[in-house]
Amino acid sequence: MKKVVWFVLVFTLFGCSGNGEKFDGVFEGRPRVNPPYVVGNYPGTEFIFAIPTSGERPMTWTVEGLPEGLTLNEKTGIIRGVVKEAGDYGVKITAKNAHGSQVSELQIRIGKELALTPVxxxxxxxxxxxxxxxxxxxxxxxxxxxxxxxxxxxxxxxxxxxxxxxxxxxxxxxxxxxxxxxxxxxxxxxxxxxxxxxxxxxxxxxxxxxxxxxxxxxxxxxxxxxxxxxxxxxxxxxxxxxxxxxxxxxxxxxxxxxxxxxxxxxxxxxxxxxxxxxxxxxxxxxxxxxxxxxxxxxxxxxxxxxxxxxxxxxxxxxxxxxxxxxxxxxxxxxxxxxxxxxxxxxxxxxxxxxxxxxxxxxxxxxxxxxxxxxxxxxxxxxxxxxxxxxxxxxxxxxxxxxxQDQLGIQGKMVKKEGDCEIWIKPLYKGEVALAVMNRGEQAEKVEVPLQLAGFVNKALVRDVWLHRDLGEYESLKLDLEPHVTVVLRLTQH
Missing domain, CATH: 3.20.20.70 (Aldolase class I)
Incomplete structure (x- = not known):
């Protein structure tokens, strides 16, 4: 018989994160280059992009692979210019501060499309x-x-x-x-x-x-x-x-x-x-x-x-x-x-x-x-x-x-239990976002088999509001207060 592992998560206070991992604020710690990781622009028109980067200031940025016509201000992290030739350009970004550095990739697509991630x-x-x-x-x-x-x-x-x-x-x-x-x-x-x-x-x-x-x-x-x-x-x-x-x-x-x-x-x-x-x-x-x-x-x-x-x-x-x-x-x-x-x-x-x-x-x-x-x-x-x-x-x-996930799929509700709704959003590189929303006026208990998200075996589960890795599970059991939504990021075990 297949073993089912239950995880009980009880929300009794909004924003409770005392037991979660430390998560730096926007201007604390090492650099973290945030999405979007893909941007679109028409050929021959002005391109403006402030590299969205968290971490302690001062910070500097360097890039490799910028298409002709674009320049980077290394002190502000703002890329500007005009690219005349259509094409997909892979850019390597390095953000650096006193605590270290991070390397990230940005796809600049010069062509017919804009808003490649939601505005x-x-x-x-x-x-x-x-x-x-x-x-x-x-x-x-x-x-x-x-x-x-x-x-x-x-x-x-x-x-x-x-x-x-x-x-x-x-x-x-x-x-x-x-x-x-x-x-x-x-x-x-x-x-x-x-x-x-x-x-x-x-x-x-x-x-x-x-x-x-x-x-x-x-x-x-x-x-x-x-x-x-x-x-x-x-x-x-x-x-x-x-x-x-x-x-x-x-x-x-x-x-x-x-x-x-x-x-x-x-x-x-x-x-x-x-x-x-x-x-x-x-x-x-x-x-x-x-x-x-x-x-x-x-x-x-x-x-x-x-x-x-x-x-x-x-x-x-x-x-x-x-x-x-x-x-x-x-x-x-x-x-x-x-x-x-x-x-x-x-x-x-x-x-x-x-x-x-x-x-x-x-x-x-x-x-x-x-x-x-x-x-x-x-x-x-x-x-x-x-x-x-x-x-x-x-x-x-x-x-x-x-x-801002670059796969660009809108999530869907896949199951409803009482006043609780389970939503699934496929993400880039095979990950999945799972949200469980209690829209009712009473606390609700809801079971969430991770097969709903396409996982046959265990998945690694992270709570994106608690900023906490929860472990490996086959199924979850949640106890949600009224009007609370739990959002989990699931990765294949």
Whole structure:
């Protein structure tokens, strides 16, 4: 008879890691080069990449195998330049500090694809809404450097709605709100690029945006050229004020997609029509790199019984989790931005007679499941001022590595027991991420045979939140508190 080994893991306190292995913070210890380990760019367009590296500063970087046209700043770890020739380029990176060095490999793919791993960064809307300024963007960039988020891969800083005036200028161009951006968008882009970030911006496939300022309908080529000249690297393209017709949406999104592709920049295209016209079936063909699959996220655990028609974290998982077959490198399902650490303090995404805000364990489940679903990770909290408990969720390198895995497979739910769901995400080199989520209101016991993850015999098990190797097991038995998610990384014995 086959022997079954049980491991009992009881979560009674959120974030309990007292018995785990020591895990250095972002700016402690030896260098650790973090993902992504594969990046894409169009030929003949600007390439910007800050090597995401944890470890004590000061640190220096060296590289071998950079394609012609790229250079490395050895003191900042930022690679910039323009590669004219398409091709796959293998680059050897060495990061070194007082504690030692680490060697890593980066694949730079110059060709037709961008966003080879899910986009990571920050977006202004969820917390700040209309309170958007040049100062906020610059302060956010400096905060992402100071708190280590850039060194974990958060490299897009996205300006959302209300950066522009309501009416287009007499010359046919969108008018930047000079009270918010007195030195213009190009100044902000240049500032971010010098620090290894990329800039995202927002518009709408209608005359006006969701907030009622100037959209891009009929001026797609003009606006795309302006965005490129300013140094924009990502466009979030909304659909407020546009006809409900799927055919119309496809035409309008294709028009902007073609305009973006005709510029001299590698601009990632976010199609944001809230999943109403099933964009996962057509967004890739019109130039999209990731597409919203649901209505806007709210800072809440579950809103199904609220009667509001709004979407909390669980509601979105139920929709996005069914769409794994449509995702892959360069093309991602987008279950909307992260609400980790907002704690109900948003006038932009929270409305109605609902109590908003989540607990830390709920935010950790939110982060866990977005990583399991290979979703874009765009934080929306005030990163200039957040407690360490929130920062630790957003900067866990092990959960981020699951999200940024270069195989690019969206995880799927494979089994449900009571209110507990078991999810599997295949990883590069034969490893597997396994998540067990208790979405219910009571503690649950759940058995997890590792055959569900494709392991015939024992697997080596590591808890990515405890940062702890647990040992070799054939099966696990977990005792989960309400709203807790355990994420394990499994390796063949």
């Amino acid at each position: 990571m960064g920050w977006n202004s809307w969820n917390t700040f809404g209309q309170h958007l300024t040049e100062a906020l963007i610059i302060e956010t960039a400096e905060a992402l450097i100071a708190n280590g988020m850039r060194d974990l891969g958060y490299n897009y800083i996205n300006i959302d709605d209300l950066w522009q005036l309501k009416e287009r200028g007499a010359d046919g161009h969108i008018v930047i709100d000079s009270t918010k951006f007195p030195r213009g968008i190009k100044y902000v882009a240049d500032y971010l690029h010098e620090r290894g970030f990329r800039l995202g911006i927002y518009s709408d496939a209608s005359k006006y945006t969701c907030a009622g300022v100037c959209g891009s309908l009929g001026y797609e080529e003009v606006d795309a050229r302006d965005f490129a000249e300013w140094g924009v690297d990502l466009l979030k393209y909304d659909y407020c004020g546009a006809p409900a017709s799927r055919d119309t949406a496809i035409v309008r999104y294709r028009k902007m997609g073609e305009a973006l592709r005709a510029t001299d920049r590698s601009i990632i295209y976010n199609i944001c029509e809230w999943g109403r016209r099933k964009p996962w079936e057509w967004a890739k063909e019109v130039g999209g790199h990731y597409w919203r699959t649901t209505e806007d996220i709210r800072d809440a655990w579950d809103l199904r019984e609220s009667g509001t028609g709004l979407y909390g974290i669980m509601d979105i998982i139920d929709v996005n989790g069914e769409l794994a077959d449509y995702a892959g490198p360069g093309f991602w399902n987008d279950p909307d931005m992260l609400v980790v650490g907002i704690f109900g303090n948003s006038s932009s995404i929270n409305s109605g007679k609902v109590q908003y805000g989540c607990t830390l364990k709920e935010y950790r489940t939110h982060m866990s499941m977005w990583c399991m679903m290979a979703a874009p990770l765009l934080s929306g909290n005030d990163v200039r001022n957040m407690p360490d408990s929130v920062l630790n969720i957003l900067t866990n390198p092990e959960i981020i590595a699951i999200n």
